[in-house]
Amino acid sequence: MEPYSLRGQICQLTPFSPADTQRVFDYCQDAEIQRWTRVPVPYRMEDAAVFTTSTAQKGWDGIGFDHAREWAIRIPGRDGKPYLAGGIALTPQPPGNSAEVGFLMAADCRGRGLATDALNTVVAHAIYDLSMRRVVWQAIVGNWASRRLAVRCGFKVEGTIRSQVIIRGQPADAWIGTILAEDLAKDDGYWTEDGRVRLWD
Numbered sequence: 001m002e003p004y005s006l007r008g009q010i011c012q013l014t015p016f017s018p019a020d021t022q023r024v025f026d027y028c029q030d031a032e033i034q035r036w037t038r039v040p041v042p043y044r045m046e047d048a049a050v051f052t053t054s055t056a057q058k059g060w061d062g063i064g065f066d067h068a069r070e071w072a073i074r075i076p077g078r079d080g081k082p083y084l085a086g087g088i089a090l091t092p093q094p095p096g097n098s099a100e101v102g103f104l105m106a107a108d109c110r111g112r113g114l115a116t117d118a119l120n121t122v123v124a125h126a127i128y129d130l131s132m133r134r135v136v137w138q139a140i141v142g143n144w145a146s147r148r149l150a151v152r153c154g155f156k157v158e159g160t161i162r163s164q165v166i167i168r169g170q171p172a173d174a175w176i177g178t179i180l181a182e183d184l185a186k187d188d189g190y191w192t193e194d195g196r197v198r199l200w201d
């Protein structure tokens with residue numbers, strides 16, 4: 001599949017490129033990202049390079065359902081150029097009417113509603129454009145920033161799954177939440193009368 005971009009109310013969601021490697025390396029040094037996501041620790045420049053040149057591209061190659069569509073979250077920078085604020089991924093789950101979302105924001109881009117905009121955009125895209133019945137969110141137990149974000153965007157927290165993820169070799173429990181089409185507010189600005197999201201560049 002050709003990579004495509006989505007337009008949020010603040011953020012542009014566009015594919016990653018090799019030019020993002022330095023910025024990805026820089027923001028992945030953050031302790032919160034290393035604590036709550038599965039990035040390698042220590043995080044090396046070659047990890048960032050593998051992500052921007054390979055991992056982030058794979059999902060667009062259309063090889064099966066287990067590949068994530070990865071978007072860079074970009075905002076207008078002070079120099080007028082897009083500034084990389086984080087990443088968000090949508091991974092379709094078999095048999096194809098559900099998808100899981102994952103995200104992270106650079107520390108200097110948190111607490112401004114940018115992640116909220118990016119998550120709302122991807123959820124609306126999944127449900128309205130891709131006809132997904134459900135989007136799933138998971139976070140390691142204790143990740144309240146992620147949970148607040150998910151709830152703010154309309155996810156219902158369903159419970160805790162024990163030993164759901166392996167983080168650097170250690171099993172960890174995870175919260176799980178879901179959002180369905182009927183949970184979306186029709187007047188939230190992420191939906192239009194013809195049932196599609198105003199997303200395409």
Ligand SMILES: CC(C)(COP(=O)(O)OP(=O)(O)OC[C@H]1O[C@@H](n2cnc3c(N)ncnc32)[C@H](O)[C@@H]1OP(=O)(O)O)[C@@H](O)C(=O)NCCC(=O)NCCS
Pocket residue numbers: 032033036037103104105106109110111112113114115116117138139140143145146148149
């Ligand atoms: C989880 C994470 C993406 C959340 O990002 P965030 O910056 O808190 O999310 P937002 O940009 O939507 O900001 C929301 C916060 O800004 C505030 N805010 C300010 N302006 C806002 C606006 N216009 N709209 C919404 N929220 C706004 C909100 O009140 C909220 O604060 P609160 O969480 O204390 O209630 C971020 O903490 C992160 O990257 N953590 C490390 C990686 C990680 O945990 N990833 C998730 C793995 S499951």
